[in-house]
Amino acid sequence: MSTHIEAGGRLAHPDGGDPGGPAGSPRDPRRRGGRAAQSAPSGARSRVRRWIRPARVVLAALVILLAWNLAAPHYPGYVLPAPIDVWTSFTSTWSRGVWIEEVWATLQHLLLAFGIVLVAGLPLGIVIGRSTIAEDLSRVVLVFLQTVPTIVLIALALVVAGASTSSVVGVTVAGSITYFLLNVIQGTRAIDQDLVDMARAYRASEGAIMRTVVLPAVVPYFLAGARITLGVAWQITLFAEYLMGAEGIGFQVSSAIKLLDTKAVFMWGLSVVAMTLVLEYGAFRPAERRLTRHVKKG
Amino acid sequence: MATTSAPMIAFRDVGKTYPKTTAPVMTGVDLEIQRGELVALIGPSGCGKSTLLNLLAGLTDATTGTIDVAGSAGTDELRSAYVFQNPRLLPWRSVLRNVEFGLEQAGVPGAERRRRANEALELVHLHEHGDKYPHQLSGGMQQRAALARGLALEPDLLLLDEPFGALDALTRGYLQEELLSIVRRFGTTTLLVTHDIDEALLLADRIVVMSSRPARIKRVVTVPFGRERALDSVLAHPQFVPLRHEIRELLRPEVAASDPTVEAGAPEVLSS
Numbered sequence: 001m002s003t004h005i006e007a008g009g010r011l012a013h014p015d016g017g018d019p020g021g022p023a024g025s026p027r028d029p030r031r032r033g034g035r036a037a038q039s040a041p042s043g044a045r046s047r048v049r050r051w052i053r054p055a056r057v058v059l060a061a062l063v064i065l066l067a068w069n070l071a072a073p074h075y076p077g078y079v080l081p082a083p084i085d086v087w088t089s090f091t092s093t094w095s096r097g098v099w100i101e102e103v104w105a106t107l108q109h110l111l112l113a114f115g116i117v118l119v120a121g122l123p124l125g126i127v128i129g130r131s132t133i134a135e136d137l138s139r140v141v142l143v144f145l146q147t148v149p150t151i152v153l154i155a156l157a158l159v160v161a162g163a164s165t166s167s168v169v170g171v172t173v174a175g176s177i178t179y180f181l182l183n184v185i186q187g188t189r190a191i192d193q194d195l196v197d198m199a200r201a202y203r204a205s206e207g208a209i210m211r212t213v214v215l216p217a218v219v220p221y222f223l224a225g226a227r228i229t230l231g232v233a234w235q236i237t238l239f240a241e242y243l244m245g246a247e248g249i250g251f252q253v254s255s256a257i258k259l260l261d262t263k264a265v266f267m268w269g270l271s272v273v274a275m276t277l278v279l280e281y282g283a284f285r286p287a288e289r290r291l292t293r294h295v296k297k298g
Numbered sequence: 299m300a301t302t303s304a305p306m307i308a309f310r311d312v313g314k315t316y317p318k319t320t321a322p323v324m325t326g327v328d329l330e331i332q333r334g335e336l337v338a339l340i341g342p343s344g345c346g347k348s349t350l351l352n353l354l355a356g357l358t359d360a361t362t363g364t365i366d367v368a369g370s371a372g373t374d375e376l377r378s379a380y381v382f383q384n385p386r387l388l389p390w391r392s393v394l395r396n397v398e399f400g401l402e403q404a405g406v407p408g409a410e411r412r413r414r415a416n417e418a419l420e421l422v423h424l425h426e427h428g429d430k431y432p433h434q435l436s437g438g439m440q441q442r443a444a445l446a447r448g449l450a451l452e453p454d455l456l457l458l459d460e461p462f463g464a465l466d467a468l469t470r471g472y473l474q475e476e477l478l479s480i481v482r483r484f485g486t487t488t489l490l491v492t493h494d495i496d497e498a499l500l501l502a503d504r505i506v507v508m509s510s511r512p513a514r515i516k517r518v519v520t521v522p523f524g525r526e527r528a529l530d531s532v533l534a535h536p537q538f539v540p541l542r543h544e545i546r547e548l549l550r551p552e553v554a555a556s557d558p559t560v561e562a563g564a565p566e567v568l569s570s
């Protein structure tokens with residue numbers, strides 16, 4: 001990896017050590033936790049075991065909620081609002097239709113940028129991964145995008161397009177695409193040349209090699225890259241909305257804090273957390289299961 | 299062998315030096331192979347046998363000389379199948395879909411593709427494992443699936459790189475017989491790389507004995523057992539033991555030269 005685009009410590013992309021398994025993929029040993037416990041003999045015991053770990057997670061959440069509730073009265077509301085006030089902030093925002101409107105604005109920014117990154121990044125990453133010419137030509141741009149402060153991108157976007165959807169989307173794409181590209185490049189480089197030769201020997205066209213060998217081999221890296229990118233894209237989108245005053249959750253947070261409406265800040269923060277979880281379990285995990293069915297299970 | 303027709307394959311003074319290396323792996327190889335012939339290549343490991351198959355498959359280019367490969371009857375398009383030294387199955391495809399791979403690239407439509415792939419799987423006794431993924435099979439089973447992938451194509455040219463190496467003796471014997479009967483039935487021109495002198499004698503019409511690196515052809519031995527042979531009768535043929543001895547003696551100095559750590563008495567390639 002060191003001979004290619006310098007990844008730098010800030011990137012959580014899979015590193016050279018294990019060509020078969022990017023971070024967070026089903027082959028990642030960190031994801032195997034608890035397997036042994038789950039394959040215990042069936043019956044009541046195993047049913048208990050299946051629930052014990054989720055139950056602990058819920059327990060921890062309840063403890064935190066309780067602690068928060070106990071601590072809140074000791075602080076002014078603009079420092080630490082009580083859980084119930086945060087909830088009320090949500091219901092009133094919701095009933096005025098503001099919640100849906102603002103969330104929708106942010107999701108549009110986010111998903112548009114994310115879609116552009118995936119659609120543009122996959123072919124770009126594969127080309128860069130397979131051709132040293134493309135690698136050399138793209139290097140300057142990649143290093144720039146990776147190192148330029150997001151705040152500079154935001155300032156430039158403001159000059160070019162004002163506080164608009166295209167500004168937020170553009171900044172988010174520019175700020176997050178390298179995370180995705182580096183994963184796809186890495187995956188493309190890790191492709192087993194023996195399999196490509198096999199396909200050639202059976203007279204596969206370049207297009208067929210792409211479809212039957214290259215793309216499937218890149219899938220785990222694609223998924224790992226997409227997951228990291230979505231996390232980064234959330235941050236940049238909100239940041240851009242906040243600083244540009246563009247419609248969306250980021251702007252709501254900046255308005256709320258100016259009025260010391262801390263419960264609204266909490267409410268928006270928790271809303272983002274909830275949506276991230278929905279995307280993870282509602283979209284990412286199922287997609288990952290579908291796309292990596294062939295992978296050897298621990 | 300019918301020498302009246304043009305050869306299916308002609309190597310003319312072929313040399314190969316891999317890029318970024320200085321020592322050639324192959325020099326001055328001249329070899330003609332007739333349509334329908336089964337030729338075994340035998341030589342010490344690392345001498346360039348796989349390289350020779352790769353040249354034929356178009357996976358790498360000769361540095362000097364020319365290689366002519368005739369098209370199948372009536373067309374320029376040659377159907378060739380390559381069973382590699384390692385299975386090279388696509389991990390994300392079921393075994394059946396792997397066996398379909400060559401047929402798919404040849405444009406064979408879905409239903410027929412499935413039927414032929416299933417037949418090939420049956421031949422290698424894997425028909426019950428078609429729905430599994432490669433990692434669920436043992437090494438020997440994976441190698442048989444790779445063989446099925448090649449056979450399913452019913453190719454004009456079949457390249458086999460030590461295809462039975464990972465198999466137990468019983469399975470090997472059975473598959474050797476099946477291979478011979480298929481190859482005869484379809485008139486498949488076959489190049490079989492092997493470490494095993496007995497295997498070469500059992501199956502081949504001619505045996506090409508190669509020298510240690512750089513690969514040259516040391517001797518071409520014509521096998522006198524006839525094309526329609528029962529493998530058991532080959533073992534009983536009065537020529538079998540003398541030929542085996544002759545090939546062994548041809549290889550002995552080459553094996554010693556290719557690997558100085560091999561004890562002169564029991565080099566791996568001779569211990570069959």
Ligand SMILES: Nc1ncnc2c1ncn2[C@@H]1O[C@H](COP(=O)(O)OP(=O)(O)O)[C@@H](O)[C@H]1O
Pocket residue numbers: 316317319323342343344345346347348349350511
């Ligand atoms: N792609 C390659 N680049 C450089 N050297 C190679 C390459 N492939 C094979 N070789 C070398 O060429 C020689 C012949 O290899 P190979 O054809 O695989 O031998 P065999 O199949 O007879 O064991 C070996 O010394 C091997 O190290």
Ligand SMILES: [Mg+2]
Pocket residue numbers: 344347348349383459
């Ligand atoms: Mg070899």
